[in-house]
Amino acid sequence: MQIAIGLYDGFTALDAIGPYQVFSNIPGVDVVLCAERVGPLHDDNDLLHLTIEHTFADVPTPDVLLVPGGVITRQLATDRAPVVEWIAAAHPRTTWTTSVCTGSLLLGAAGVLDGIAATTHWCAYDELRTYGAEPTEQRVVRVGKVVTGAGVSAGIDMALTLTGLIWGQDMAEAIQLAIEYDPQPPYDAGSPSKAPAPILELVSAVIAQQEAELRAGA
Numbered sequence: 382m383q384i385a386i387g388l389y390d391g392f393t394a395l396d397a398i399g400p401y402q403v404f405s406n407i408p409g410v411d412v413v414l415c416a417e418r419v420g421p422l423h424d425d426n427d428l429l430h431l432t433i434e435h436t437f438a439d440v441p442t443p444d445v446l447l448v449p450g451g452v453i454t455r456q457l458a459t460d461r462a463p464v465v466e467w468i469a470a471a472h473p474r475t476t477w478t479t480s481v482c483t484g485s486l487l488l489g490a491a492g493v494l495d496g497i498a499a500t501t502h503w504c505a506y507d508e509l510r511t512y513g514a515e516p517t518e519q520r521v522v523r524v525g526k527v528v529t530g531a532g533v534s535a536g537i538d539m540a541l542t543l544t545g546l547i548w549g550q551d552m553a554e555a556i557q558l559a560i561e562y563d564p565q566p567p568y569d570a571g572s573p574s575k576a577p578a579p580i581l582e583l584v585s586a587v588i589a590q591q592e593a594e595l596r597a598g599a
Contacts (some may be wrong), residue, residue: 382547383411385443385471388433389457389464391595394424395533396449396481403540404445406556407548415440417463425451437467442474445543449536450482450501452591455508458490465490477543479528481536488529489514497524502532503573504588518572534571537562 384404386397397414404412415435416422422431448464457464468491472478480488485501488494489512499514499522506516521539522529523546530539541562545553557563570576576584 382409382444383413383440384445384447385413385415385440387437387446387448387464387467388414388416388422388431389451389453389462390423391425391453392422392449392451393482393533394426394429396451396484396536397447399534399536400447400479400481400540402560403537403544403556406559407544407552413440413443425453437463441471443471444475445477445479446471446475447479447481448484448487450480450484450486450533452483452588452595454483454486455505455592456595458486458512461490468493475526477526477528477547479530479539479543481530481539482532483508485509485514485529486512488512488527493527494529497527498522499524499527499529500531500535501529504585518574 386401388397401412404410413435414433415437416433418436419433422433448468465487468487472491472493478493482502483505485499486505486508489509495513497514498517499509500517500519501509509516520531520535521542528539528543530536541553541557544556570580573581
């Protein structure tokens with residue numbers, strides 16, 4: 382089985398690396414990192430630098446397609462960037478099409494989410510709705526072969542969910558134990574419905590500023 386993680390400059394690292402860590406523990410699975418072109422690729426902080434060896438053209442028919450999120454996804458979705466074209470072309474032939482965080486905007490731009498429930502980072506619910514999706518605050522949402530994960534860290538939950546669906550609960554639990562995924566956060570502010578209002582306002586403002594700076598620099 383081939384699992385292709387589609388990347389682009391400005392992706393959020395944990396969105397991709399969390400699922401990668403889960404899937405790369407499954408025996409016999411071919412996990413491929415791919416992008417528009419080979420060579421160096423940078424995360425949204427420009428601190429993590431990956432060397433990409435496969436283009437989207439190299440993996441036209443993955444069994445599992447996964448796209449991570451990032452602040453830049455709104456722009457990529459609007460511009461129908463190469464990653465969106467790859468999703469649109471590959472989705473009819475995938476067994477599973479998945480996203481983490483605002484990667485769902487890329488699925489939406491590719492026409493994958495029209496009329497179905499999906500999740501994303503909480504800051505992008507309204508944007509997700511413009512692509513015909515029905516946003517939900519659930520951590521992982523599955524509709525048919527489409528599985529979407531909420532923001533950033535939810536990629537691990539999404540990957541473990543998919544592992545259970547494909548390889549069974551024993552495999553998913555074994556990997557969960559192997560990576561010691563046993564969340565016990567010291568604070569209970571991990572969703573907009575739980576976070577104190579001042580924290581929600583602060584984080585919303587920071588994200589809005591990041592998006593404005595990205596648009597200004599485009």
